Amino acid sequence: MSYKLLQRQLRRLPIPRNIILDGSRTIKHLYLNEETKHLQSIFNEILNKEQYRDGIPKLLDLIYINKPYWLIELDSLKYTKFKGYWPEVHLIEELTNNKYLLDRYYGNYQKSFSVVKFMGEKPNETLPLITRAEKDHHINEVVNNAKNAFKLIISNKTIFEVSKRPFEVLYFPSKLGKIEYQKGREIRFKNKIKYVKELLNKFPPMEKSQLIKLFQSINQPITPNFYKHLRRRRANYNKIDRDVLNLIMKVGPVSDQDFHEIFQTYSDRQYTYSEGNYIIYSNLKTV
Numbered sequence: 630m631s632y633k634l635l636q637r638q639l640r641r642l643p644i645p646r647n648i649i650l651d652g653s654r655t656i657k658h659l660y661l662n663e664e665t666k667h668l669q670s671i672f673n674e675i676l677n678k679e680q681y682r683d684g685i686p687k688l689l690d691l692i693y694i695n696k697p698y699w700l701i702e703l704d705s706l707k708y709t710k711f712k713g714y715w716p717e718v719h720l721i722e723e724l725t726n727n728k729y730l731l732d733r734y735y736g737n738y739q740k741s742f743s744v745v746k747f748m749g750e751k752p753n754e755t756l757p758l759i760t761r762a763e764k765d766h767h768i769n770e771v772v773n774n775a776k777n778a779f780k781l782i783i784s785n786k787t788i789f790e791v792s793k794r795p796f797e798v799l800y801f802p803s804k805l806g807k808i809e810y811q812k813g814r815e816i817r818f819k820n821k822i823k824y825v826k827e828l829l830n831k832f833p834p835m836e837k838s839q840l841i842k843l844f845q846s847i848n849q850p851i852t853p854n855f856y857k858h859l860r861r862r863r864a865n866y867n868k869i870d871r872d873v874l875n876l877i878m879k880v881g882p883v884s885d886q887d888f889h890e891i892f893q894t895y896s897d898r899q900y901t902y903s904e905g906n907y908i909i910y911s912n913l914k915t916v
Contacts, residue, residue, distance in 0.1 A: 630669055632660045638672045641858040643681065643888045645849035648692065651842065655692045667691070676858065681888065686895045693839045697902075699774040700833055706771070708822040714768045715822065716776075716797040719808075779825055781900055781907045782832055788897055788909070789832055796825065837901045840910065847892035851885045859883070 635656050639649055659665050668691065674684035779796045782789050798821045800809055809817070835843070900909040 630665065632656070635660065635665060635668065638676060640852065640854050642672070642675055642688070643851050643855040643883070644685070644688070645846050646852055647846035647849060649852060652688070652692050681883070682891055685888070685891050689843070689895055693843050694833055694835050696833055697774070699771045700829055702771045703775055703826060703829065708819045710768065711772065711822060714772050715818070717800065717818070718797045719800045719802070775825055775829060777907050778829055778834055781909060782828060785909055791828065794824070832898060834907060835899050835901050837903055840899055840901045843899070844896050844910065847896055848889065851888055
């Protein structure tokens with residue numbers, strides 16, 4: 630799709646003028662880097678399929694969210710890299726303080742298998758002490774940011790529509806008070822890292838300047854170009870897919886109010902890093 634056509638489609642979207650201006654800069658960047666495939670898919674979802682509640686949040690993500698360095702690192706690092714850094718909890722300690730039972734439980738844990746051997750990888754050469762310290766600090770920083778962002782999302786589970794889960798990896802003792810098999814513990818650890826990655830990629834933080842810019846725009850009127858496009862499109866009744874027609878019949882006419890509700894839901898789920906803490910949008914408005 631040509632650059633001119635992408636810009637034309639952007640101006641037809643049900644968004645305020647300021648967001649169109651911000652989106653125009655995003656299009657230019659994506660086009661120069663030949664990365665417009667996802668953008669074209671979003672335009673199709675909004676303009677042709679009329680799936681506004683799915684498409685508009687994806688568009689706003691594309692325009693306003695730049696993943697922070699720690700989330701990029703979290704995505705790129707293999708789960709085994711977090712061994713020794715990610716918090717792990719053995720629930721037997723919540724059930725008993727009997728020294729004999731704890732010694733028997735952890736006695737098997739000391740014979741823990743090698744992750745390197747399990748993965749079929751060769752161990753790395755010993756790193757210089759200063760390099761190890763830098764590595765420890767780097768991974769700790771990634772884990773701490775992930776933990777703080779994760780806990781903000783979970784503590785606002787109604788807004789984000791997620792279930793409450795711990796950030797820590799939990800290990801459950803057997804009925805006989807024995808530790809879980811080594812392979813089972815490894816799978817549990819791997820799945821926890823995977824879940825946290827998926828959640829934080831679904832709800833990544835937004836830079837404060839971008840967040841302020843967004844909520845200064847969301848209450849502005851929708852561009853009239855969208856309603857012109859919609860009238861022309863719906864006039865060509867025979868060219869609309871049956872699934873889209875069913876959706877149109879179900880939803881009926883759309884107005885600025887419908888889109889502002891989508892913007893409001895989206896903005897309510899945004900959070901940013903400010904003054905040493907992750908702060909959700911509704912709290913940032915009063916800062």
